[in-house]
Amino acid sequence: AQSVTQLDSQVPVFEEAPVELRCNYSSSVSVYLFWYVQYPNQGLQLLLKYLSGSTLVKSINGFEAEFNKSQTSFHLRKPSVHISDTAEYFCAATSGGSYIPTFGRGTSLIVHP
Amino acid sequence: EPEVTQTPSHQVTQMGQEVILRCVPISNHLYFYWYRQILGQKVEFLVSFYNNEISEKSEIFDDQFSVERPDGSNFTLKIRSTKLEDSAMYFCASSGQYTEAFFGQGTRLTVV
Numbered sequence: 416a417q418s419v420t421q422l423d424s425q426v427p428v429f430e431e432a433p434v435e436l437r438c439n440y441s442s443s444v445s446v447y448l449f450w451y452v453q454y455p456n457q458g459l460q461l462l463l464k465y466l467s468g469s470t471l472v473k474s475i476n477g478f479e480a481e482f483n484k485s486q487t488s489f490h491l492r493k494p495s496v497h498i499s500d501t502a503e504y505f506c507a508a509t510s511g512g513s514y515i516p517t518f519g520r521g522t523s524l525i526v527h528p
Numbered sequence: 529e530p531e532v533t534q535t536p537s538h539q540v541t542q543m544g545q546e547v548i549l550r551c552v553p554i555s556n557h558l559y560f561y562w563y564r565q566i567l568g569q570k571v572e573f574l575v576s577f578y579n580n581e582i583s584e585k586s587e588i589f590d591d592q593f594s595v596e597r598p599d600g601s602n603f604t605l606k607i608r609s610t611k612l613e614d615s616a617m618y619f620c621a622s623s624g625q626y627t628e629a630f631f632g633q634g635t636r637l638t639v640v
Contacts, residue, residue, distance in 0.1 A: 458633035
């Protein structure tokens with residue numbers, strides 16, 4: 416069974432600084448990887464996904480993540496964060512033909528002015 | 529853009545009462561899910577539904593829970609006799625073949 420680990424429960428950062436949110440998964444068999452974002456009092460929105468092809472995937476608001484098979488990681492990065500990026504970020508994965516996403520515990524990104 | 533809709537957005541119920549949480553998945557999707565998120569904790573998988581039957585469920589999804597797709601559009605989660613620890617945000621999601629899951633905005637269930 417797939418498991419997803421997000422080691423950082425909270426990441427505080429100043430505005431315009433770079434940030435990396437870490438995600439590791441356990442099973443590499445036919446893995447699909449996702450980052451979801453949850454703004455305060457809202458639902459989960461898909462930020463970006465890796466299904467196949469290029470290992471570097473990007474979102475429309477400047478986030479990117481790289482699928483690293485050797486390190487079983489899918490870390491989320493942004494070179495310069497905004498106050499509006501403050502949210503909870505969830506890494507999720509499916510594998511082995513299962514379509515059911517398994518979620519990590521989430522990382523709370525807190526951007527300070 | 530198609531979206532998953534959930535009603536109500538907030539439900540308050542007394543302990544021991546039955547509640548039904550409703551969801552309208554995206555119309556051409558095949559797989560349907562319920563997840564829950566207890567305040568401050570991770571998003572936990574409850575159950576998946578495909579081809580009019582439960583395809584997988586977690587240990588959380590005990591006999592108090594049931595799901596139904598009563599017509600071609602709705603997907604419901606019923607909790608038969610609510611407990612205080614059932615208080616959580618409940619998310620419905622749906623997906624097509626080999627696509628990511630799309631989530632609704634959630635229903636906040638408060639058991640008092």
